[in-house]
């Protein structure tokens with residue numbers, strides 16, 4: 001499929017996608033039109049796994065990509081291998097520019113994210129956002145597992161939206177945007193979908209709810225906000241300390 005065959009990403013096309021009820025139908029319709037120009041981008045957490053599973057069950061050979069910051073948990077790398085084996089897919093691991101990572105580390109130290117919110121964002125930018133930006137030059141449709149009830153900051157996430165990047169329009173689709181935690185858990189159980197062992201509750205009741213890099217991600221206690229385990233040392237009362245890495249909200 002060449003670029004000329006692809007539908008234009010416009011607000012009216014986005015509107016049509018929003019009218020489709022079932023996530024499986026969205027996957028089908030988008031793949032039919034965009035093939036390798038659409039991708040599921042996931043860190044292998046619950047909703048990303050559900051989308052991968054839905055594509056697989058419906059025989060839709062979707063491209064699956066993950067942003068590898070080079071600082072993920074060993075359990076996450078092992079889990080991604082397991083997902084590849086289970087679904088017979090190859091997950092594209094998008095890595096940061098090593099020269100830029102080394103320059104950042106030489107200049108600010110390996111643990112710069114402890115110094116300030118700005119340096120945490122800088123690290124996330126070099127290790128995650130730039131990789132995503134690179135990937136987005138190659139795709140027209142981005143499937144994401146964001147849900148409204150994951151945090152206060154995500155409560156207005158739409159089912160689909162057009163984002164502009166470097167002069168290109170990209171359709172970002174959050175097919176499970178309005179799913180509740182219970183729907184997610186029930187679907188995972190019902191379909192026996194593999195989950196990252198880090199997301200399983202620990203004996204002391206703590207568990208990881210949201211997974212990112214080692215050190216920057218800690219487990220949460222029952223009752224804590226879902227993203228409380230991310231950059232736990234930051235003062236969460238401050239507006240600028242929203243628990244986001246910039247992947248979804250600076251693009």
Ligand code: SF4
Pocket residue numbers: 069071113119120121123124125127128212213216245
């Ligand atoms: S989560 Fe932490 S280590 Fe990972 S990119 Fe962001 S600041 Fe850097």
